[in-house]
Amino acid sequence: MELKGKNAIVTGASLGIGSAIALDLAKSGANVAINYRKHSEEANAICAEIHKMGQKAIAVQADVASFKDAQTMVDKVVAEFGSVDILVNNAGVNRDAVIWKMTEEQWDDCLAINLKGYFNYCRAVAPLMKEQGSGKIVNVTSINGMRGKFGQTNYSAAKAGIIGLTKALARELAKSNVNCNAIAPGLIETEMMAALPEDVKQKSLADIVLGRMGKPEEVAWLVTFLCSEKSRHITGECIKVDGGQYI
Template sequence: MELDGKNAIVTGASLGIGSAVALDLAKNGANVAINYRKHDTEANAICAEIIKMGRRAIAVRADVANFKDAQAMVDQVVKEFGSVDILVNNAGVNRDAVIWKMTEEQWDEALAINLKGYFNYIRAVAPLLKEQNSGKIVNITSINGMRGKFGQSNYSAAKAGIIGLTKTVARELAKSNVNCNAVAPGLIETEMMKALPEEAKQKAMTEILLGRMGAPEEVAALVTFLCTEKARHITGEVIKVDGGQYI
């Protein structure tokens, strides 16, 4: 298998895109450490599925916005698995409001989880990847970080920041044979999307050329590809998975 012997960390992996990524990496041979904050039952269920595949898996409760939590999780993964080869930053939240009604708390929470959380984990794994002279980092951004979205100034700003972070890390770690890329989903059928108002979902559906929402597994397939040696000459890229929603 493409990822036999590789050890991966996936943040926000108890539900949605994160859980699909964790399972797909495991199907392709990787051991997976699942980060979660609230959904312990779901996280442990994903671990059980991975173990059934013959891979190793651990679930670690950690607040991605907390610098010390991120470092502690990476240290735990190294202790359990021996190394970290793959990091997929996925954890995120929506705290939507138009800019004139958005609270400071809504802004700060979205930026802390959706952007600082990515920095925290990259900062924790970068020395390890540099030392072993190899590694893959994939950051989940959004098409709304490329175009903006009404009512999502905090989310869009964070997702745009992820793109800048991805390109910079790609430059900084290239000499260490580390690839860093971003995946930008459009409307994907997840728990987060189910919480959207129906009017907003219908409006988004009219933008999608293929006429349907994407599935988490379709995002996961691209993430896994970017973590394999088949993608060794791809770095600093932002690849959309949106059914033509944003062209």
């Protein structure tokens, strides 16, 4: 197994894309720490699935927007697993509104989770990866961070910020043999997407040249590749997984 003996953290891993990523990393041999904020039952169920594969798994409740919580979780993972070899930042929220109706709370909440949360975990693992001279960081952004979307100035700004963070981080950690990349999904079949109004979904589907929404595992497969040695000469990239939606 490509990732045998590697230890991973996946934020927002109790549902949707995050849970698919956690399970696929485990299928490739990694031990996985599941970050969650609310869905403890689902997080523990993912851990149980990973245990069945023969890998280690722990679920840690932590608010990704909290600098202190991020450091505490990383410390717990090091104590349990011995190291952090892989970080996948995935946790995110929508707080949609057109800008003339957007509240300060909607803006701050979206940026705190979708951008600061990524900084918090990158900041916590960077010294560890520098010291061990290796590591893989994958940040899940969105095609809307590349093109913008009506009603999502906060979300689009945060997701664009993730791309800039990833590229700068790739430069800073390259000498320590740490690869940093981003993945930009389009419309993916998740709980978040299921909550969208049907007319909004149909409009987005019309833009997808492959004619369907993506599956969470289709994002996870790329994450696992970027966390493997097969991607060792790829860093600072933002790769779309959108069925041609961005074209």
